[in-house]
Structure formats: C-alpha cells, structure tokens
Amino acid sequence: MSGHHMAMHAPHDVMGHGGHAEMSMNAMVQDMRNRFLVAAVLSVPILLWSAIGRQVLHFSVPAPFAMRDDVFQLILSLPVIGYSGWIFFDGAVRALKARTLDMMVLVAVAIAAGWTYSVVVTVRGGGDVFYEASTVLAAFVLLGHWLEMRARGGANDAVRALLNLAPPMAIVIKDDEQVEVPTSELQVGDVVLIKPGSKVPVDAVVEDGISEVDESVVTGESLPVSKAPNAQLIGGSINKNGTLRARATKVGSDTALAHIVRLVQEAQSSKAPGQQLADRAAFWLVLVALIGGTLTLMVWLLAGRSFSQAILFAITVVVITCPDALGLATPTAIMVGTGLGAKRGILFKNAAAIEAAARVQVVVMDKTGTLTKGEPEVTELTADGLSEKEVLALAAAVERDSEHPLAEAIVRRAEQVGAAQLSATDFENVPGHGALATVEADGARDDQP
Numbered sequence: 001m002s003g004h005h006m007a008m009h010a011p012h013d014v015m016g017h018g019g020h021a022e023m024s025m026n027a028m029v030q031d032m033r034n035r036f037l038v039a040a041v042l043s044v045p046i047l048l049w050s051a052i053g054r055q056v057l058h059f060s061v062p063a064p065f066a067m068r069d070d071v072f073q074l075i076l077s078l079p080v081i082g083y084s085g086w087i088f089f090d091g092a093v094r095a096l097k098a099r100t101l102d103m104m105v106l107v108a109v110a111i112a113a114g115w116t117y118s119v120v121v122t123v124r125g126g127g128d129v130f131y132e133a134s135t136v137l138a139a140f141v142l143l144g145h146w147l148e149m150r151a152r153g154g155a156n157d158a159v160r161a162l163l164n165l166a167p168p169m170a171i172v173i174k175d176d177e178q179v180e181v182p183t184s185e186l187q188v189g190d191v192v193l194i195k196p197g198s199k200v201p202v203d204a205v206v207e208d209g210i211s212e213v214d215e216s217v218v219t220g221e222s223l224p225v226s227k228a229p230n231a232q233l234i235g236g237s238i239n240k241n242g243t244l245r246a247r248a249t250k251v252g253s254d255t256a257l258a259h260i261v262r263l264v265q266e267a268q269s270s271k272a273p274g275q276q277l278a279d280r281a282a283f284w285l286v287l288v289a290l291i292g293g294t295l296t297l298m299v300w301l302l303a304g305r306s307f308s309q310a311i312l313f314a315i316t317v318v319v320i321t322c323p324d325a326l327g328l329a330t331p332t333a334i335m336v337g338t339g340l341g342a343k344r345g346i347l348f349k350n351a352a353a354i355e356a357a358a359r360v361q362v363v364v365m366d367k368t369g370t371l372t373k374g375e376p377e378v379t380e381l382t383a384d385g386l387s388e389k390e391v392l393a394l395a396a397a398v399e400r401d402s403e404h405p406l407a408e409a410i411v412r413r414a415e416q417v418g419a420a421q422l423s424a425t426d427f428e429n430v431p432g433h434g435a436l437a438t439v440e441a442d443g444a445r446d447d448q449p
Contacts, residue, residue, distance in 0.1 A: 032146040039084035039139035043132065046073050046080075050132040070122045073131040077115060085111050085138040087145075101286035102279070107141050109290060110134070110318045117311050128308040130315065137319055148332050162261050162342060165217055165236035170201035173245065186251045194233075194244040202235040203255045204246035211242030212404070218256060220345065222372045223405060241404075241429075260347060267338045267348040273355055278330050289321035376406050378413035389419045397422040398437040402429060 049069045053059040063072035088111060091104030111134045118129035170183045171193040178193055183201045186192070191207065194200055200213065212224035215237040224240050227233065233246050236257040252258065293314045300310035334351045341348055348354050365371055383391040396414035399407035401424065424437035 029149045032149045035084040036142035036146045039080045039142050042076050042080050043135040043139045046076050046135050047132045049073055068126055070126055070129045074122050077131045077135055080135045080138055081115055101283050103282055106286045106289055111138055114315045159261055159264055166257055167199040167201050186248050188248055188251055190248045192246055194239045196239060196241050198239055200233045200235055200237045202248045203250035204233045204248045206231045207245050207247050209242050209244040211244050212240040214238040214240055263347055263349060264342050267350050273352060289318050293318040376409040378409055389417055393419040393422050394439050397424040397439045398435050401427045402435045
C-alpha cells in the first residue's frame with residue numbers, strides 16, 4: 001500500500017489558513033468513493049451475467065442486443081479496469097520503481113491476470129471467463145481504501161480545527177487607519193488591532209493597551225493571562241476584555257500554532273513500529289503469493305487440467321492471499337488516534353509515541369495547576385470577625401460587575417451558600433490586580449479589593 005499512500009498524502013499546508021489541505025483531502029475522499037461506486041455498481045450485472053449468476057443464482061435474462069454474455073461482461077468491465085482499478089496499477093508501478101512489493105502489486109496482479117486472460121478468451125470466441133472475480137475484488141479493495149481515506153479525512157478535522165484557531169481576517173493599523181486584511185497576508189512588523197472577544201491573529205508583542213488573554217487553547221493554562229505593553233501574544237489565543245495594539249513578530253508558517261499543526265501532521269504521516277512491521281510482512285506475503293500463484297498454475301497444467309482451470313486456481317491463490325487489512329489497519333489507527341488526540345488537546349510528536357503510550361504506567365506532572373477542570377471555583381475562605389456568608393455577600397457585590405473568571409467563581413459560590421445580594425457603587429476594574437467598589441450594607445461602607 002505504500003505506493004498508494006505516497007499518492008494520497010495531503011499536502012502539509014500550514015500557511016495562514018489551511019484551506020488547501022482541507023480541499024485536497026475532501027477531493028481525495030470523493031475520488032475514492034466515486035471509484036468504489038463505479039466498481040460496485042458495474043460488478044452487480046457482471047456477476048449476474050457470469051457463470052456464477054447463470055449456474056449458482058439461476059439468473060436467466062439474455063444479455064442485451066443479443067450479445068454473448070462474455071462480450072457484455074467485457075464492455076461493463078472496461079470502466080472498472082480503466083477508471084476504478086487504475087490506482088492499483090499506478091500504485092504497483094510506483095512500488096516496483098521503488099524496488100519493493102506491496103499490497104498494490106498483489107491486487108494489480110490479481111485483477112490484471114483475471115481480466116487479461118478473460119479478454120483473450122472472449123476475443124478467441126468465448127469460454128470460461130473471470131470478469132466478475134476482477135471487478136468484485138476491485139470493488140472490495142476500493143471500499144477499504146475509501147474507508148481509510150474517510151478516516152484520514154476525519155482525523156484531518158482535528159488539524160483543520162487547529163488551523164481555524166487563527167482568525168481568517170485581521171485588523172491592521174496603517175497610517176492611523178484600520179484596514180481588514182487576510183491573516184495569511186500579515187507581515188512581520190505590522191501593527192494589528194485586537195478588540196475584546198476577538199482572536200489574536202499571529203504571534204505578536206503588545207505595544208499599547210492592557211487586557212487579559214485566554215491562552216488555554218495553545219498552552220493549556222486555564223486562567224487568562226494579564227497582558228501589558230511588551231508582553232508576548234500567541235496567535236490563536238482569545239483577547240478577553242481590553243483593546244490591544246500589537247506588532248506582529250511571527251507570521252504564516254513560523255507561528256507557534258503553525259508549528260503545532262505541523263507536529264500533528266508529521267505524527268499522522270509518520271510510521272509506527274507496527275506499520276513498519278506490517279510493511280515488511282506485506283513484502284514477503286506478496287512474494288509468497290506471486291510464487292504460490294505461479295507454482296499453482298504450473299502444477300495444475302502438469303496435472304493435465306485445461307489452461308482456463310489452471311489460471312483460475314492460480315488467480316484464486318493470489319486473490320485469497322491478499323490481506324489488504326494488513327496495509328489498512330495500522331495507518332488508519334494512527335490517523336484516527338492522532339486526530340482524536342488533537343481534538344482533546346493531546347499532541348503526539350510521532351506515531352511511535354502512540355504505541356509507547358500503551359506501556360505507560362506512571363504520569364508525572366511538572367506544574368501546579370496543569371491538571372484542572374479549566375474552571376476556577378472557591379474551595380475555602382477565611383475572614384476575621386465575619387461569617388462566610390457575609391464575606392461572600394460583600395465580595396460577590398463587587399465581582400458581579402467584573403468579567404474575570406475568578407469573579408464568576410466568587411459570585412457562583414455566593415449564590416450556592418445563599419448569601420445576601422448587595423449592591424455596589426463606584427466600581428473600578430484594576431487590570432492585573434482585581435476590582436474596587438463601595439458596597440452599601442446596613443449603613444456600613446466597605447471597599448472590597
């Protein structure tokens with residue numbers, strides 16, 4: 001299958017917005033589906049008008065236009081061999097050029113031998129033909145490849161989701177004017193305007209403004225990080241409350257996000273030890289199948305059987321020995337594994353890491369707060385001379401006007417314990433520190449930092 005995989009790999013496009021990788025993958029999945037459908041649809045009438053259809057299924061409708069059954073089958077088989085099955089011949093040629101034997105060679109030999117022999121019999125005036133064996137085999141193997149391409153496409157959704165973390169458009173400040181340009185056209189040194197709630201388009205350094213940025217999608221850090229002038233911004237992170245002006249430091253394929261995407265793509269296309277073993281096994285299996293098929297042909301001819309019977313047995317040996325699942329299973333598992341991992345924020349550096357993960361017994365974390373729910377909550381509090389409800393009532397009165405995730409946690413805890421809802425005045429948000437306000441409660445005044 002290696003030849004086929006070489007032909008089918010999606011281009012590694014991590015420039016700006018990764019639309020090309022998505023389009024090529026979708027196109028490949030549709031191409032494989034179309035090839036399978038053509039082979040499957042045409043295999044049915046070929047099977048019905050074959051010896052199996054006539055003798056086993058007792059199908060008795062005459063071929064149209066008073067054609068011989070084998071001529072009708074030949075005509076129906078042409079699109080299957082010329083279009084659907086062409087990838088097998090192409091893959092086989094690639095493998096032979098690379099001086100190796102793979103599943104493509106085996107399938108190509110099986111299909112070509114059965115079909116070519118049948119054509120010779122048809123041209124000579126008729127006899128036992130095996131068009132249905134070639135076309136049905138092509139249909140089944142194409143179904144396997146289509147399912148594999150769909151698995152690859154599904155795993156590519158994860159790469160696409162990563163690419164989509166970067167916004168498609170960015171606001172650039174040129175000569176004091178705001179201009180919206182595609183993210184992929186940003187240059188190093190461009191000054192971008194990042195509004196509250198919008199995504200940071202590329203890696204940049206803050207020049208003006210104070211805000212808090214949610215970097216969890218890239219770093220896993222659950223709390224927003226305060227940003228002031230000279231702070232570094234990561235492309236794909238989300239600006240929370242303030243407006244920032246930042247100068248682009250890395251763009252396109254140099255950004256941290258593009259590096260992450262490239263890691264995922266390299267992992268998806270890398271070969272696990274299990275796949276390398278499968279490839280080596282495939283080489284010997286193909287060799288054994290081809291030698292076995294040749295020996296079968298010679299033995300049956302020496303035993304006095306007709307050439308048509310001998311070739312049928314030989315083709316059967318080659319077809320039956322074709323374990324296409326060996327070539328499909330491991331790459332599909334790697335693609336799906338890396339894809340599901342990326343969706344959950346787990347990035348595998350290569351396929352070997354996935355296999356090694358099965359033997360992991362201890363996981364050591366290096367940083368407090370790495371393993372969190374991603375949502376802060378109040379767990380305990382202490383206060384001199386005040387009850388828990390009183391403290392929470394005062395704190396929640398101030399924090400109701402704040403957008404900070406810690407503020408939300410305090411308000412949520414106050415509601416859970418049934419603290420009184422007080423009103424706050426003179427609210428002031430102090431970026432990087434907290435909030436100030438005056439709370440009126442039974443005539444008392446409290447400043448709540």
